[in-house]
Each structure stands twice: as structure tokens, then as C-alpha cells.
Amino acid sequence: MGSVYEARPWLKNYPAEVPSDLDIGNWTAIGDFLNSATQYADKPAVYYFDHVIPYKLINEFSDSLAIAYRDLGLKKGDRVVVDLQNVPQFLVATYAAWKLGVIVVPLNPMYKEKELSYFCNDSGAKLLVTLDEIAAGLDLSFLNDTQVETLITTSALDLIPSDDPVPSMLKQKEKVVVPNALDLLELVEKYRHRPLKPENVEPEDIAYLTYTSGTTGPPKGAMNTHGNIAFNARVYQVMQMIDEKDVVLGVAPLFHVTGEVAHLAIAALAAIPVILFYRFDPGETLRLIEKWKATMTVASITVYIALMNHPDISKRDLSSFVKAYSGGAPVSAAIVEQFQSLTGQYVYNVYGMTETNSPSHIVPWRKKAPVDPVSGALSVGVPIPNAIIKIVDVEDGTKELPPGEIGEIVDFGPMIIPGYWQKPEETRHAIKDGWLYTGDVGKMDQDGWFYVVDRKKDLIVASGYKVWPRDVEDVIYQHPAVKETAVVGVPDPYRGETVKAFVALKEGMEGSVTPEDIIAFCKTRMAAYKYPREVEFVKEIPKTLTGKFLRRTLRQKTKS
Secondary structure (H helix, E strand, O other): OOOOOOOOHHHHHOOOOOOOOOOOOOOOHHHHHHHHHHHOOOOEEEEEOOEEEEHHHHHHHHHHHHHHHHHOOOOOOOEEEEEOOEOOHHHHHHHHHHHOOOEEEEOOOOOOHHHHHHHHHHHOOOEEEEEHHHHHOOOHHHHHHOOOOEEEEEOOOOOOOOOOOOOHHHOOOOOOOOOOOEEHHHHHHHOOOOOOOOOOOOOOOEEEEEEEOOOOOOOEEEEEEHHHHHHHHHHHHHHOOOOOOOOEEOOOOOOOHHHHHHHHHHHHHHOOOEEEOEOOOHHHHHHHHHHHOOOEEEEOHHHHHHHHOOHHHHOOOOOOOOEEEEOOOOOOHHHHHHHHHHHOOOEEEEEEEHHHOEEEEEOOOOOOOOEOOOOOOEOOEEEOOOOEEEEEOOOOOOOEOOOOOOEEEEEEOOOOOOOEOOOHHHHHHHEEOOEEEEEEEEEEOOOOOEEEEEEHHHOEEEOOEEEOHHHHHHHHOOOOOEEEEEEEEEEEOOOEEEEEEEEEEOOOOOOOOOHHHHHHHHHOOOOOOOOOOEEEEOOOOOEOOOOOEOHHHHHHHHHO
């Protein structure tokens, strides 16, 4: 009998317009941008706060910067670090690199010298592009111990016309001159109107080295290829029914795979604009959704929680925002219901990893994700076209489990990276015969919908029983006073581990609920071994810049 997973039972959940497989063409991420920039030169590529930047300007600027890169010694296969907030120069610096076949290393702008030194050395980058304010706050002598030969800086204010009002978020900023750094706009001006002879870029060429933390060891550079990115841009296009009327809300960091693919790549493919506004701010996000009639995004659920808790949520017209997707962190059905009751918009689930170039599973637009009757977990969607996804035994790693049983999620398809940069052992550990072992635990139901239970490393074993934090969190989110929650295992002399919940309450609810109330609420709604024995109220749950809850930080907090 054939594998239930290879039979792809999820295909029956695809809308009629979505094929089971997409043609694998000779697509590249830079090719998609160039096609749009050539055919739709005058269309908006970026809405930067209240300012419109057309495709032809991004194309011209990136041509000029590419010539500058070449003059500075960059050639195909070299690496350039792009360490920027969500500003239009991210596109300019990236497309300039790709026009030369240079690999972009996008980094979190919050990183300091030690972290930057590691990423520069691991990638062997020769050039660093960053914001002037970032460079001014660093001891740049760390670059002496790297292969970086050139520093280019730019200002968040640079692409706002001098006669336009400065956005409130940038009012405190001034352009800074950084010693020994080249200015991005000055380079663009210097090389403007010179003809560029671009390099030939193939689908298998690396577009990004996106660094991801493993369960062990230092971060590793996922080799996101041009073909990977172009393929998954087309997945979003068909699954979200993206067309020329769509407008992307660029709320995820552009250094993250969500920003790379669900914002920049889909915008470049469809020749539509992406709204950028430096970094996430809930009030500004709501204002710009209304102003530019944003239709789609992929954002962490913490973004939606922040929007719901902002006083402007009821004042803004969000009627255009019909393709609101969430990924990167678990999504509770209760939060989806709350957002819909406040705004009228349903939050669709999407699931993937850096190693799958954003989506491996998605809820097709206009379909509602089912809720697992056993755990109350919201489905993360169905596997994308061309993909085969299996559930295998966590211990064995190869034995396929039937629908309904919980195991490790393993992925196969054209969205998967070829491996990690210069880390063959890490690659062999994660990718076996083309199958990516995600480290996430979940299940598939009889209809082909998938549910993510948790990360393998977050499993709690209490009195011999397995407790997945997600199960407990989904119940806690049903309490009307709860804004955010994260559950971890803490040492217990009798049970081995016990369940502890960290809870952030909604504004105005402090003092009206006790930890005992939360415990009692859970006790009546779940098995005795699962409900939290400890509840600690916190102002907010610590999280990464991309919105993932830092359970590791909370576990450390319990030990201190």
C-alpha cells in the first residue's frame, strides 16, 4: 500500500484555480524584479510612509549601486551584508547585489559588534551596508578582524524628499556622517547613468544567506536560492490569489525569510507596491493600512495582538485588509476570533521555516482553517503545490505515522534549501535525501489539514506524561483577560517537570484576575496532568524581533 502522504489527500482542499503542481520554470528572484521593473517602470514599488517610489527608481538606483559594488571589487558569488531596518534602501542594496550574482546576507539591525563579527566572518562578506545610526553606535574596529573591506551607510531619511514632512517615527533622527564610510546615495549619484552589464543568474545560485539558530551550536546560514524564492513567491501568488490590485503591508522585518519572500519577492513578481515604515509600530501600521489600502501581509500573531490592543483599531478603515496572514509563531483560534470581531477580517494561517523559504503550508484564501477537536489548535493549513509533507515517529525518524498521530513534520519539495553555508554536517543532520527534518511536532487529519503542536525541544514531561506548551497556551488564550501567554516546563522534585504559564494581561485587567483564577480556568478545561501548576504575571512575553516567543528566556528566568 502506498504512503498516505504521497497520495496528497490535502489537494481536495485546494481552490479550483490552484494547480496541484506549479511548472518549475527558469525563474530567479532577480529575474522577477527585472521583469516588473521593465514592464511596469512607472508603477509604485514602495510606499515609504507617505512617499511613493516607482519601480524605475529602484531599478536605476540598484543599477548604479551595482556598478559601485563592482568598482569596489565585488564579483559573482561574493557576499554583502545588508544590515538595515525596513527602508527602501534594502531593496536597492539587495537588487544591486543580485544584478552581479552577489549573495546578500541580511542581518538583524539590533545586532552588536560580537554578533556582527560572527556573521561577517562566517559568511566571508567583503562589504557591509548599514544605517548611519547603526554604524555610529558601534565600535567599528571589529571590522578589522573580518574580511569586510568597505562600509556603506545610508539614512532612514534619505529617500524622503526634502520638501515632504518627516514621518513622526523619524522625527528624532538626523543624517550622520560615519568616518571612513561611503554614502549610498553619493555612490548612486556618482555611478548614475553608466550602463550596467549584469551577470547571468541561475535558479540554483544563492540569493540570500539567511541565518537561523539551530537547537545546538551557532547560527547557520541557510542558502536560499533564487529558484527557491521565485518558486515560493508563485506559491503565495496562487494561494492568496494575488493580482495587480494587491498592496503588500511590509510589517515583517526584511532581514527575515517572511519579509524576503512574503513581502519583497511577491511584490516583485506581481509588480505591486510594498508599504515600508522603518519598523513595526501599531499606530503607524493601522494608519498606513488605511492610507494605502493594504490588502495582504504575513505577520507574526504578536503583530495582530498589538494592533488589537491599540486604541486606533476601531477608528481605522481596514476593509481592504482581506488577506491578513500570520506565520512564524503559533496562532490561537481565540485570537483569530477576537481580531475578526474587532475588524471584520479573518486571520489566515501560514507555516514554514527559513529552510523552506517561508511557506510549506498555507490556508488558501477564502478558506477557513479547521480547529483540532482534541487540542483546540488551529490548523496551519495544507501543504503547498509540488510538496510532500509527512509525519514521522519522533524517535525513529523514518516510520510514517497515520493521520491523527503526532510526530515530527518532514518536508520535501522545491521550496527547500540545498543546505547550510559551509556546514556539511549540519546540512546532513537536517536534510536527508532531500527531506527536511523540521524539528516541529504536529499531525495531519484525515482531510489533509496539518496542525503544529510544538518544537521538539519545548516538550514538557510531567509525571511521565507528555505536555505540549501549545495545548496549554491555546486554552489560556480563551480567558478574556489574557493578552499573551507562553508556557514552559520547570523542574519539579516530584513530577520531574511541571507546567508553568507566563501571562501578560490586557490593559486595564491588572488586579482583576489572580494566578489562581487562571489555574482554575485551565483545570476545568484540560487533563489533570496538563493544566499549569504555576502562573506568573508579566508585563509582556519576551520575543524575538520577528514575534516568536522566547521560551528559552522564560526557562532561564525560572532558574535565576
